[in-house]
Amino acid sequence: MAGAAAAAPMDIDGAAAPPAFKGKAPLSAAAAVKSSPWVEKYRPQSLADVAAHRDIVDTIDRLTDENRLPHLLLYGPPGTGKTSTILAVARKIYGAQYGNMILELNASDERGIGVVRQQIQDFASAHSLSFGAKPAVKLVLLDEADAMTKDAQFALRRVIEKYTRSTRFALICNHVNKIIPALQSRCTRFRFAPLDGSHVTERLRHIIKSEGLDVDEGGLTALVRLSNGDMRKSLNILQSTHMASQQITEEAVYLCTGNPMPKDIEQIAFWLLNEPFSTSFKHIADMKMRKGLALIDIIREVTMFVFKIKMPSNVRVKLINDLADIEYVLFILLKLNFDQSYPRLIIFCC
Numbered sequence: 001m002a003g004a005a006a007a008a009p010m011d012i013d014g015a016a017a018p019p020a021f022k023g024k025a026p027l028s029a030a031a032a033v034k035s036s037p038w039v040e041k042y043r044p045q046s047l048a049d050v051a052a053h054r055d056i057v058d059t060i061d062r063l064t065d066e067n068r069l070p071h072l073l074l075y076g077p078p079g080t081g082k083t084s085t086i087l088a089v090a091r092k093i094y095g096a097q098y099g100n101m102i103l104e105l106n107a108s109d110e111r112g113i114g115v116v117r118q119q120i121q122d123f124a125s126a127h128s129l130s131f132g133a134k135p136a137v138k139l140v141l142l143d144e145a146d147a148m149t150k151d152a153q154f155a156l157r158r159v160i161e162k163y164t165r166s167t168r169f170a171l172i173c174n175h176v177n178k179i180i181p182a183l184q185s186r187c188t189r190f191r192f193a194p195l196d197g198s199h200v201t202e203r204l205r206h207i208i209k210s211e212g213l214d215v216d217e218g219g220l221t222a223l224v225r226l227s228n229g230d231m232r233k234s235l236n237i238l239q240s241t242h243m244a245s246q247q248i249t250e251e252a253v254y255l256c257t258g259n260p261m262p263k264d265i266e267q268i269a270f271w272l273l274n275e276p277f278s279t280s281f282k283h284i285a286d287m288k289m290r291k292g293l294a295l296i297d298i299i300r301e302v303t304m305f306v307f308k309i310k311m312p313s314n315v316r317v318k319l320i321n322d323l324a325d326i327e328y329v330l331f332i333l334l335k336l337n338f339d340q341s342y343p344r345l346i347i348f349c350c
Contacts, residue, residue: 076192079230124163146173194229218250
């Protein structure tokens with residue numbers, strides 16, 4: 001009996017299967033795309049998809065076709081298409097080899113001289129991985145380049161000179177004055193201005209149609225107005241408002257972002273220009289508390305509203321100067337952690 005038991009084979013194949021994992025299953029590729037932020041889901045994949053700046057895009061496209069792409073310095077406000085443009089250029093040049101031929105760094109995270117001497121120089125000095133008859137030049141993409149230290153920028157200048165035959169560099173920044181002149185002179189500069197309202201509207205209509213959203217004209221106008229030419233900001237507001245409300249109206253957009261509505265700003269301006277100090281103070285304090293408005297937002301919106309009112313030029317200039325002084329004082333108070341709940345600051349402008 002013991003021998004028979006010992007001779008019996010171990011039932012490994014017939015062992016009980018481990019209990020099934022009861023957690024959430026990993027997202028499929030289609031589900032991951034569906035759940036991704038719209039700023040990434042609808043990022044332009046080709047130069048033809050870029051919403052605006054057609055003169056810049058066409059120039060870069062022509063240089064790419066003629067194999068004469070220089071070092072690039074793209075600068076301008078956030079959300080104007082700088083990163084999307086250069087990534088579309090890289091996809092056009094490299095195609096399936098995109099991952100091997102491009103080094104993408106965010107200089108705001110990796111901003112020291114060590115990154116230039118190690119990652120960038122190692123990538124630039126490596127042999128091209130292109131399998132074509134003629135090796136293609138590699139591309140180094142430095143986003144937020146204005147955050148790099150001065151030492152790192154001076155080191156990068158020498159790297160650009162040394163490896164210019166095999167590598168192209170694309171620098172992206174918001175403030176070009178923070179890039180040293182030596183780097184600026186080695187790059188072809190393109191300025192990306194804030195997007196025109198028509199381009200933002202056209203792109204938003206495409207996304208609204210693709211997502212099947214219920215957006216009225218007032219809501220669309222509010223999205224364009226609050227974006228201030230920033231496509232990324234408009235998409236984030238659209239997605240946030242959609243998550244909070246099924247119907248995207250003007251009121252829903254302003255409630256979601258916390259910005260004062262135009263009719264409220266018009267009412268505040270009326271109180272300031274026509275009511276006594278005590279009455280204006282009471283009304284503004286009540287509205288601010290009831291609607292949860294920030295004083296800094298009220299000041300900025302009132303400043304823009306002053307430009308729309310018909311008044312003598314000298315009066316307009318006086319109001320704008322006083323509003324600017326109030327905003328500056330409020331900024332100092334915020335830095336010092338003072339309480340900003342007193343709307344009497346805004347009363348000083350009248």
